[in-house]
Amino acid sequence: MIIDDFILRALIAGILVAVAAGPLGCFVVWRRMAYFGDATAHAAILGVALALAFDVSVFAGTLATALAMAVIVAALAGRGWAMDTTLGVLAHSALALGLVAVSFLPGVRVDLTAYLFGDILTVTTADLWVMAAGAGLVLGLLIWRWEGLLTTTISEDLALSLGMNPARERLILTLALAVTVAVGLKVVGALLIAAMLIVPPASARVFSRSPEVMAVASVILAVLAVIVGLVASLQLDTPTGPSIVTAAAAFFAGFLALGAVMRVVKAARTGRG
């Protein structure tokens, strides 16, 4: 069977998102930034509206609003606000504002589902280049700053005592998050980007013994979810973005069950020996 070009492009787009979201998602999980990811992703819808209104590229608009949201949230985080509530307010307000803004666009019937849940099958070659640049930037930043990011995540005091700058490391994660949202918008959409950040690392955690293994395993699991989700959506004629996330969630459930079984087996063995 010859793979159609649009399927190949979709596959590459999905893999690019997986490559950025895997290691970044690990930090989102370790630093409990899940809601932070949501807020940043939801702001992307506002970016879509602005991009269409001012006739600039959706990628640029999304990147700008996601970055603005990420910076606002990061600034509030530094001031000891109750983050849970603040983030909840920001995440949902951004989404609602974005949806309202889109409805104001004159003469355009914008297909909102494409931006909310992704539209991976319409990815163009030009899109792929932009996404590759974004994913490459995120991956490069994370690899370059890995030790500093990890130390800051473990203890900001420890990082400070080693002469590191935790504020800079946080800024790098904020930037990486905004870029990842912009990269992932067309693949899984604003509502499900956070899932690509959190679900693969959560699955990888079950069997990972080091941060590096968890990051690499997250990428592999995310890529597998993209492949399985894409194939399933073509076979079953289901929406592709949600199918990818469903595949990732199925992996998570599988690994969780496997982990539980392994613990029981291990306990039984040590009990006997």
Add this chain to the structure above:
Amino acid sequence: MTEPLIRAEGLTVAYGRAAPVLRHVNFTLNPGEIVTIVGPNGSGKSTLVRALLGMIKPASGTVTQARGLAIGYVPQKLHLDPNLPLTVARFLRLNRRLSDVQVTALLARTGVPELAQRELATLSGGQFQRVLLARALAGNPQILVLDEPTQGLDQPGTAAFYRLIEDVRREIGCAVLSVSHDLHVVMSASDRVICLNGHICCEGTPSVVSNAPEYRALFGLGTGGALALYQHHHDHGADHPEHTHEHSHEHSEACDHDH
């Protein structure tokens, strides 16, 4: 006289626009010295340590560290997310190159050689502190800095940890700067105890207090002499202008408590 490891002069530290946490602190730490900082919560103990280590910038005053000072820092208990898989060995190797032999030796030195492959998040409080200490020792420090190292440990655990610090210090001859929020528990080997409450209230040796029979009876031999009581009647309020410190007052400036 040898050059001090750390010297602070007129140190004032403030967070944002709030009133300063520390005011005009003068402090000197000499090589090999054991100094314990005690004070109530919010008295600026951790702030002083952070300023001395260069982790925060003072609003005014200066901090001078000896050239090339090797510091072993034991932070307050970490809040590690259990989703972060990190073995003890990997933790010791953060930003540091250590061979397997060195990792084993460090953990053996702090009494937990069996923990190398355990995950950090699964350790007990006592084990965790020993791993943090092992990490601090990795750089052959001239000074060991411990910020409330026994937080969350029970009394035998606290005593054992302080005994370990004393052993380590005897071996490598480093200075020890530790912080305790418990006004009554400090290392008996302390050369100086500094009482902090926004400024240095007073300082003195703990031996006078630790030799008192009523305190011996309280802690007894159970602590192996590692702990001493440092009595401090911290009740000099508005209607108690006179101080009742039972230790030598070595400074001339008056204690101006503003509560």
